[in-house]
Amino acid sequence: MAYTRNIYDNNGVGSEDIVYRYLCPLRKAGRIIGKGGEIAKQIRSETNASLRINKALPGCDERVVTIYSTSEETNHVEDDGEFVCPAFDALFKVHDIIVAEELDTDDYYDDDYNEKQTVTARMLVPSDQIGCLIGKGGQVIQKLRNETNAQIRVINDNLPICALALSHDELLQIIGDPSAVREALYQIASLLCDNPSRFQNHFLSSSSGLHQSGGMLMSPALTSSHKNYSASRDVADAREFSICLICPAENVGGVIGKGGSFINQIRQDSGATIRVNTSETDEDDDCIIFISSTEFFEDQSRTVNAALRLQTRCSEKVGKDSTDSAISTRVLAPSSQVGCLIGKGGATISEMRSVTKANIRIFQGEDVPRIAREDEEMVQITGSLDAAIKALTQVMLRLRANIFDMDRGLVLLPTFFPYISQTTETLSKPKHRKRENHSHGFSHF
Numbered sequence: 001m002a003y004t005r006n007i008y009d010n011n012g013v014g015s016e017d018i019v020y021r022y023l024c025p026l027r028k029a030g031r032i033i034g035k036g037g038e039i040a041k042q043i044r045s046e047t048n049a050s051l052r053i054n055k056a057l058p059g060c061d062e063r064v065v066t067i068y069s070t071s072e073e074t075n076h077v078e079d080d081g082e083f084v085c086p087a088f089d090a091l092f093k094v095h096d097i098i099v100a101e102e103l104d105t106d107d108y109y110d111d112d113y114n115e116k117q118t119v120t121a122r123m124l125v126p127s128d129q130i131g132c133l134i135g136k137g138g139q140v141i142q143k144l145r146n147e148t149n150a151q152i153r154v155i156n157d158n159l160p161i162c163a164l165a166l167s168h169d170e171l172l173q174i175i176g177d178p179s180a181v182r183e184a185l186y187q188i189a190s191l192l193c194d195n196p197s198r199f200q201n202h203f204l205s206s207s208s209g210l211h212q213s214g215g216m217l218m219s220p221a222l223t224s225s226h227k228n229y230s231a232s233r234d235v236a237d238a239r240e241f242s243i244c245l246i247c248p249a250e251n252v253g254g255v256i257g258k259g260g261s262f263i264n265q266i267r268q269d270s271g272a273t274i275r276v277n278t279s280e281t282d283e284d285d286d287c288i289i290f291i292s293s294t295e296f297f298e299d300q301s302r303t304v305n306a307a308l309r310l311q312t313r314c315s316e317k318v319g320k321d322s323t324d325s326a327i328s329t330r331v332l333a334p335s336s337q338v339g340c341l342i343g344k345g346g347a348t349i350s351e352m353r354s355v356t357k358a359n360i361r362i363f364q365g366e367d368v369p370r371i372a373r374e375d376e377e378m379v380q381i382t383g384s385l386d387a388a389i390k391a392l393t394q395v396m397l398r399l400r401a402n403i404f405d406m407d408r409g410l411v412l413l414p415t416f417f418p419y420i421s422q423t424t425e426t427l428s429k430p431k432h433r434k435r436e437n438h439s440h441g442f443s444h445f
Contacts, residue, residue, distance in 0.1 A: 242292035358383030
């Protein structure tokens, strides 16, 4: 009897489940969804797998299709009598629809013309799972190439925005004629099925059920209790995680909003505590936006959510040209924690710069704005809107993992980014005075 999963349950993805994350080109998503979601529902019904299609993200031309099910092999897919798990079955239904649409024909295996065509399949694979596809010295991936005649690559830089925010997601890309790509995908899916990621129980909470709220693409786990984590939790495992954004004086009004409307909306949506420090600064000085929440490590962060939504309003415009979209974001971090951002020999900060394409610098001593405390240093992020968002996400999640003493914490990352308006009227030119002795006093708007 086929295993049936309630696609609306709160159990999430278990450690024994099979999870695939297939990248669907934005222009083809309609073929997977169908009118009123008919095609997606049909795939779920025929395979008994769960299927989640992420919202389209600004600046990204692909959407993540998360497919998951029990590992029990209940589905008959080939003429030779082979059985596979429901997620495996659903993966190929999704793939076949996308490739058939690309070739503009549903019968793309027997047509000599189509055999000359080139198609592409792309999947997101966590780094702890990618090794089973590469093998020692690259033996496995080379064998796959030889047997299928497909071009198979593992890409860990220039990832799409819909990938996990840090470099712990890798991109698997298969290129070739339709039959070669399908055969390669079949073997790859089998290997992934036999070697599940130990972090896959977090994929659903970070990549499914996304909806738009307050101009941001976000997961329900950010604004409500974490329902995908079933184990009992000790309150002693919770930690307070806080971030201090430096906001130019002229931007404070945009952060607060008329009558506090904007900042109150973010408080409500994110669940984070947000305070604005203007009590010890002159009218034309920078101020500090303090964001904090008490969190469990396995939950998505309320603090990160709120900070990403406030980022552009707290940032400064960079460049002489009014059309320049580059911004500069400044964050204060305790001196005791900055080491997790630098890494041994600067390896960590170099990796962040490479992955995000942003300029990330750490200022110490007299170069820190005077509004900072004596035990704080400043992290300055400069780059395009997209690069600055990615870089701030990296910085915050590394600081958060450090708070929880988690060496693997950087894998548990969101696959969403907030909608960033292209208007820059709230952005100011960079300026700051050097450090004086201050303690943070906050006004609660």
